[in-house]
Amino acid sequence: MLDNFLTGTATLFGDPFTVGIFIFGVIGGMLFGAIPGVSMLTLAAILLPFTADLSPSQGVMLFAVIYCTGTYGGAITAILFNIPGAPENAPTAFDGYPMTQKGMAGKAVGAAVLCSAVGGVASAIVMMSATEPLAQWAIMNIGPPEIFALVFFGLAVASSVGGRTIWKGWLSVLLGLLIATIGQDPVGGINRFNFGFSDLAAGIAFVPAILGFFAVSEIFVQAEKKVSGNYSAPKFSVDFPTFFELWAHKIAVIRSILVGFFCGILPGIGATLAAFMGYGEAVRWSKNKSDFGKGKLEGVISSETANNAATGAAMIPLLALGLPGGALTAMMVAVFQMHDLEPGPLVFYNSPDLIWIVFAGMFYANLSILFIGLLETKTILYLLKIPFQFLAPMILMLASIGAYISRGLVLDVIVMFAAGVIGFLLRRSGYSIPGIVLGLILGKIGEQNFAQGMQMVHYDLGTYFSRPICTILIIAGVLTLVKSLHSAFFAKHVES
Amino acid sequence: MNFNFRTPISAVVTAAALTAFTGAALAGECRVSEASMAKPGGFPDRALTMIVPYGPGGGSGQVAAAMAEAVTELTSVSINRDHKPGGSGTVGMTAYMAAPADGYTVLEHIDDASSAHALDSSKPNPAVDLIPLVISQVTFSQIYIRTNETRYTDWPSFVEWVRAQDGKATIANVSKEGSMERVIMKFITEASDMEIQQISFDKGAPRYGALLGGQVDALFEQPGDVRKFLDADNFKPILTVFNERPGAFSDVPTHKEMGMDFEPLLRFRGFYVHKDAPSDRVDWLKWAFQRGYCEDSYQAFNESKFMTVIDSYRDTDGAIEMINGAIAQYRDVYKQMGLDVK
Numbered sequence: 060m061l062d063n064f065l066t067g068t069a070t071l072f073g074d075p076f077t078v079g080i081f082i083f084g085v086i087g088g089m090l091f092g093a094i095p096g097v098s099m100l101t102l103a104a105i106l107l108p109f110t111a112d113l114s115p116s117q118g119v120m121l122f123a124v125i126y127c128t129g130t131y132g133g134a135i136t137a138i139l140f141n142i143p144g145a146p147e148n149a150p151t152a153f154d155g156y157p158m159t160q161k162g163m164a165g166k167a168v169g170a171a172v173l174c175s176a177v178g179g180v181a182s183a184i185v186m187m188s189a190t191e192p193l194a195q196w197a198i199m200n201i202g203p204p205e206i207f208a209l210v211f212f213g214l215a216v217a218s219s220v221g222g223r224t225i226w227k228g229w230l231s232v233l234l235g236l237l238i239a240t241i242g243q244d245p246v247g248g249i250n251r252f253n254f255g256f257s258d259l260a261a262g263i264a265f266v267p268a269i270l271g272f273f274a275v276s277e278i279f280v281q282a283e284k285k286v287s288g289n290y291s292a293p294k295f296s297v298d299f300p301t302f303f304e305l306w307a308h309k310i311a312v313i314r315s316i317l318v319g320f321f322c323g324i325l326p327g328i329g330a331t332l333a334a335f336m337g338y339g340e341a342v343r344w345s346k347n348k349s350d351f352g353k354g355k356l357e358g359v360i361s362s363e364t365a366n367n368a369a370t371g372a373a374m375i376p377l378l379a380l381g382l383p384g385g386a387l388t389a390m391m392v393a394v395f396q397m398h399d400l401e402p403g404p405l406v407f408y409n410s411p412d413l414i415w416i417v418f419a420g421m422f423y424a425n426l427s428i429l430f431i432g433l434l435e436t437k438t439i440l441y442l443l444k445i446p447f448q449f450l451a452p453m454i455l456m457l458a459s460i461g462a463y464i465s466r467g468l469v470l471d472v473i474v475m476f477a478a479g480v481i482g483f484l485l486r487r488s489g490y491s492i493p494g495i496v497l498g499l500i501l502g503k504i505g506e507q508n509f510a511q512g513m514q515m516v517h518y519d520l521g522t523y524f525s526r527p528i529c530t531i532l533i534i535a536g537v538l539t540l541v542k543s544l545h546s547a548f549f550a551k552h553v554e555s
Numbered sequence: 556m557n558f559n560f561r562t563p564i565s566a567v568v569t570a571a572a573l574t575a576f577t578g579a580a581l582a583g584e585c586r587v588s589e590a591s592m593a594k595p596g597g598f599p600d601r602a603l604t605m606i607v608p609y610g611p612g613g614g615s616g617q618v619a620a621a622m623a624e625a626v627t628e629l630t631s632v633s634i635n636r637d638h639k640p641g642g643s644g645t646v647g648m649t650a651y652m653a654a655p656a657d658g659y660t661v662l663e664h665i666d667d668a669s670s671a672h673a674l675d676s677s678k679p680n681p682a683v684d685l686i687p688l689v690i691s692q693v694t695f696s697q698i699y700i701r702t703n704e705t706r707y708t709d710w711p712s713f714v715e716w717v718r719a720q721d722g723k724a725t726i727a728n729v730s731k732e733g734s735m736e737r738v739i740m741k742f743i744t745e746a747s748d749m750e751i752q753q754i755s756f757d758k759g760a761p762r763y764g765a766l767l768g769g770q771v772d773a774l775f776e777q778p779g780d781v782r783k784f785l786d787a788d789n790f791k792p793i794l795t796v797f798n799e800r801p802g803a804f805s806d807v808p809t810h811k812e813m814g815m816d817f818e819p820l821l822r823f824r825g826f827y828v829h830k831d832a833p834s835d836r837v838d839w840l841k842w843a844f845q846r847g848y849c850e851d852s853y854q855a856f857n858e859s860k861f862m863t864v865i866d867s868y869r870d871t872d873g874a875i876e877m878i879n880g881a882i883a884q885y886r887d888v889y890k891q892m893g894l895d896v897k
Contacts, residue, residue, distance in 0.1 A: 104611050104638070108624060198768030203754075203761075243642055246755040248731030250642075257649040261641020380767060381783045382760040389610070389760070393617055396859060401783035466639055467650065507757075514754045515770065517723055 060187055064422075067415030071120070071423070080117050081420055084124030085427045089435065091125075092132020093144045099129025101464075103390045107397075115398035116413040120420035122391045127370050127424040129387075130330050131175035131432065134363050135439055138167045140454055142274040142461075146265040146500060147330040147366040150338035152273050153493040154351060154358030161354050162294025164440055169299035170356055171363045172432035174312060178364035179425030181316045182323070182371030187418045191407070193372075194379035197324045204512035204523050206325060208532035210332070210505035213339045215539035216348075217497040223489025225547035231491035235498020238263055245507035246514070258470045265331075267462035267471040268499055271478025272492050274458045278451045279483035285447060293443050299433075300356065308360050311341050319365030323372025330369040332504055335497060337365025343539065352493055367428075371421060377402050378414065585849030586868065592842045595835035602633035604660045605826075608647020610640045613759065614780060617856075618692055618824050619663040625850035626843050634661075643667055643731060645678075652679055656829035658836030661688065661844075665824045666735055669878050673885035674733045675897045680882070681827060686837055687874030688844040690825035692779075692857065693867045695797035696739060697807070698726070699774040699781060699790040701766060710793045710813055713773065714747050722750040725771040727762045729755060735820045736775055738888050739796055746815035766790065777822050778804070779860035801864040818884065825874055845870055 072078055091102040103125055110118035133144020138155030151171060158167040185193075217232045241252045242262025253259035284290040315337040322333035341361035342351050351358050376382040381402045383389040395402050400410060407414060445453075462475040482492050516522035524530045594600075605623055609615035616638065623634035639647040644667045654660040668681045679685060700713065707713040717724040728736045740753055754771055756762035759780060766774040767789060774781070774790065784790040792807045796819045800809055810819065826844050828837055847853060848868055857863050869877055889896045 100611075104636075107611065107620065111624075198764045198770075200768075202765065202768065202770035243731075245757065246731075248643055248734070257642065257645045260643075260645040264641075376760070376764065380764065381787075382764045382767075389613070393611070393620070396617070401786060466641075466646070467637055468639070468646070511754055511756065514752055515725055517752060 063411070063415045064187060064419060067412075067417075067419035068423075070116075070412065070416050071419045077117055077120075077416075080113065080121050081124055081423070084121045084420075085128050085424055085431060088125035088128030088130075088424075089132040089428075089431065092129035092148075093136050099125050099132070099145070100387055100390075102129070103387055107390060107393060110394045111397045115395070115400055115410065116416040118394045118398065119391055119413060120417045122387065122394055123374065123417050123421045124424040126373075126387050126391075127179050127367065127421055128428055130366050130370050131171070131179070131363070131428050134171040134175065134359075135168060135435070137273075138171060138359065139164055139439070139443060140274065140450075141277040142454065142458060143269055145331075146269060147334045147369075148362075149269050149273070149496055149500070150334045150362035150493070151359055153338065153362070154353070154355045156273075156277070157352070157354030158356070158359070159293050159443070163298075163354065163356075164293065164443060165298045165436070166300045166304070166356060167359050168436045168440065169433070170305065170359050172429060172436060173300075173305060174315075174360045174364040175367040175432070176425050176429035177312060178316055178319055178367035179370055179428065180422060182320055182368040183418065183422040183425055184371075185320060186371035186374055186421070190375045191379045193324060194375045194382075197376060198380065198382070200528060201325055202512070202526075203508040203515060204526055204529045205532070207505055207508040207512050208523070208529040208536070209322075209336070210501045210508065212532045212536040212539070213332075213336045214497065214501050214505070215536040215543070216339045216343045217494050217501075225543060227489050228491050228494050229543075229547075231485070231494030232498040234485075234490075235495040235500075236502040237498075238268070238495070239499050239502030239506065244510070245503070246510040256470070258468055262503070263474055263499070264466060264471055265500060267475040268478050269496060270458040270462050271475040272482040272496055274454055275475060275479025276482030276486060276492065278455060279479060280486060281447060282451065283483075290447065292447065299436075304356065305360075308357055310344075311357050311361050312364050314340055314344065315361045315364035316368045319368025320372040322365070323369030324375050330366040330373070331500060333369035333372075334362045334366035335501060337368075338362045339497075352491065367425065370425075374417070374421070378406060378417075585846075586870070587842065587846045587849060589842060589846070592839055595833075595839050598833075598836045598839060599632050599659060601659070602635050604654075605634050605636050605663055606647050606651045606654070606660060607636055607638045607663045608640065608644040608651075609638070609665075611636070611638050614692075614860075615663055615665060615824060617860075621853050621856035622663075622691060622826060622844065622847055625847035625853035628850055628852060629847055630843050632843070643671070643734075645671070648679060652684070652829070654829070656831035658828060658832040658840060660829075661840065662827045663824065664827060666820075666822055666881060669881040670733055670735060670738075670885045673882045673896070674889055674894065677897065680878075682875045682878040682882070684830055685827035686830055686832070686841075687869070687871050687878065688826045688828055688837075688841050689848055689871075690823050690869035690874040690877060691844075691848050691853070691867060692822075692824040692860070692862045693865060693869070693877075694777045694779055694822050694862055695795060695801070695819060695865065696736070696775060696777050696822065697792040697796065697804070698743075698794040699766065699776060699784075699792050700772070701769070702788050702791045706772075708793075710808055713793055714749055717747075717749045717751050717772075722752065724750075724773075725752045725754050726773040726775055727756055727765045727771040728753045728775045729757060729762070731755065731757075733885070733889060733892075733894060735822060738885065738892075739820055740775060741888070741892065742817040743794075743796075743810065743815060746810075746817065747813075777861075778864065779862055782859070782861055797865070803861065803864050820881065820884065821877075823869075823877065823881075825869070841871055 087102050088099050092099050133148035134151045137143040137148045137152035141152050141156040143149040143152050155167045243250055243260050318337045318340050319333040322336055338361050341357050342348050373388050377388045383392055459472055462471045607619045619636050639650050651662040671678045672680045707716045765771045781790055795804055795807045795809045828840050
């Protein structure tokens with residue numbers, strides 16, 4: 060492996076043009092990842108035709124690098140302005156933005172940079188070590204019932220995040236699940252709750268919903284404070300987390316690497332589920348669950364480690380089996396095909412050079428996050444010095460563009476503002492915005508896999524329990540639920 | 556059954572077989588004689604927009620990219636692709652119908668637009684509300700099993716095994732209500748007197764992974780979408796849903812040979828313009844897209860996707876005939892299935 064990696068490294072850095080492509084991918088991914096709506100997918104779609112003029116290894120390496128740095132890029136805006144650049148950065152905002160409000164933006168951003176790099180590098184190393192056996196294991200053992208069980212397990216802790224009480228946390232999650240049912244059902248294609256609007260047939264898109272619930276509702280909250288004279292500007296800080304602060308979270312990092320890698324390796328799942336699951340597991344194992352959603356460094360660490368850990372993992376089913384894990388890896392298939400190649404087992408035999416340039420590119424892209432990210436952080440934090448009356452319209456304008464541009468539908472801008480108003484009102488009443496978003500995103504994934512799983516077990520729910528991984532995850536989820544309900548009742552008893 | 560792509564070398568042999576068949580079926584032959592056409596009134600004097608109702612990585616996204624590249628090569632007119640996925644193509648179609656009918660916006664769509672209209676006539680009819688510029692991909696469906704499968708090895712043994720499972724056998728599919736896949740599977744199961752549970756996967760990767768990993772027993776798909784698995788010897792077809800054996804799959808029996816008497820529904824992808832677009836612009840667009848089909852880059856793309864195995868080309872008249880035929884056939888089937896045809 061080491062020989063191959065060194066050969067890949069030498070090829071990558073031995074040609075100035077290839078180095079230029081690498082640097083372009085690193086910076087382009089970070090920039091496009093940071094702008095909501097205009098995600099790394101937009102950049103990839105723009106670049107796709109041009110990859111025909113590159114060599115196959117340059118083209119695939121470029122997309123792999125964009126995937127790594129683009130997944131990290133959205134963390135900065137999530138932390139500083141409550142605007143996740145993409146759905147996989149949404150859990151980062153749960154605690155990252157409250158940290159900014161507490162004057163700890165530097166620590167949050169520093170942790171996001173470092174943990175993205177650590178998660179990505181660890182994932183790249185595992186990817187280089189064991190792509191083929193891991194891919195085979197995943198497709199043999201993980202099907203829709205297991206993915207549903209994983210989502211159920213993840214949702215079981217969601218009530219603990221951000222709500223004033225556990226009951227309000229649960230109602231928030233259920234509202235998210237309800238919103239997730241809008242649009243065609245994922246198996247039969249039957250329209251639900253679209254009220255005759257064909258644009259709603261595709262359901263509520265994640266990007267405008269996230270922008271509304273996070274960014275727009277936050278503007279309303281801050282505007283209300285400004286009007287009532289309670290506004291205080293976020294304290295400017297460039298204090299990065301200390302080594303000891305990060306070392307204290309080493310278990311969270313390792314756990315998120317494992318969770319992110321596991322989610323990333325599943326075909327069709329990818330970094331979004333990884334980030335939410337990584338965050339959820341941090342909450343599950345914490346002794347101070349109620350601190351999450353209020354500015355806990357561990358929340359940022361868990362989410363950002365997990366989503367970048369998913370990037371290397373998502374390459375495994377793509378390269379070993381030809382099964383893309385998400386939209387960007389699906390576009391990588393097109394890059395392969397433009398050069399008369401197909402990802403899959405044969406590519407290891409036919410194009411080993413390509414494989415190792417891509418592996419080396421991903422490894423160094425994740426390392427680059429550390430260096431360029433820290434440099435970027437030192438400059439971008441100064442945006443916090445912009446007064447609210449100038450910053451708020453800029454954020455609203457950016458969010459509106461982001462909501463519109465992802466699908467080019469005015470409906471998405473309306474959805475964003477509606478989510479902003481609903482989010483504002485619910486926050487005032489102590490409901491949990493992270494809970495709603497968790498319900499919305501995990502609900503869509505969970506419903507689809509539950510329906511597919513039920514078809515696979517012939518609508519016999521008991522058969523779910525004949526699958527060991529599925530059984531373990533469901534039992535663990537049920538235990539978490541019971542514990543949560545017990546806590547809720549106990550809390551009520553104490554209050555009364 | 557001898558069909559096999561055991562090594563990359565055999566894949567080359569297959570490509571040669573495809574090429575041989577291509578000539579016989581006129582599959583890749585250019586049927587537009589004019590190599591150039593004057594722009595009517597300077598149209599287009601700016602880039603065209605192509606609305607694609609599916610994501611950029613899937614079959615529609617790829618054919619849209621290939622055709623856009625070919626038309627741009629031919630005419631030097633840029634084409635911006637605007638992907639509007641969701642709702643089985645509904646979102647993109649709605650956006651297209653709301654766009655100005657000035658010829659600057661074209662639409663890529665698949666046979667789902669025809670089946671959607673067949674089920675609900677208030678939805679746009681691609682042969683009436685739109686003008687087909689060209690249909691550039693026409694393909695058939697097949698049923699695949701794992702190559703290393705031992706429980707069954709061909710269609711007769713598969714049917715026998717499925718019957719013995721008493722409805723517990725599974726097949727991965729895109730079985731949305733009224734979809735081409737679900738309709739064909741209804742025909743197949745009824746004609747074969749077997750019950751099989753269809754598992755609906757809307758994305759290709761989980762669908763193919765389900766068969767590779769043994770989560771399902773078979774897969775319903777079109778050959779171009781699983782070519783890499785055929786080349787890698789992961790999958791093998793055991794039934795072709797087409798009236799005759801395509802040359803590249805000469806060892807695979809057709810549904811008719813297996814005693815199933817129904818007309819196969821085909822998957823087709825094409826390009827359209829609004830019916831109210833100025834006629835001289837429509838004529839130019841027809842020429843550009845039909846001639847774009849002839850470009851080497853597009854032909855190479857189609858060949859890589861098994862789209863030259865049967866004749867993939869329909870000009871405007873041929874496309875209208877194909878769409879009308881599909882709509883009539885879907886309507887009949889939907890009524891038989893007891894669906895609420897509006």
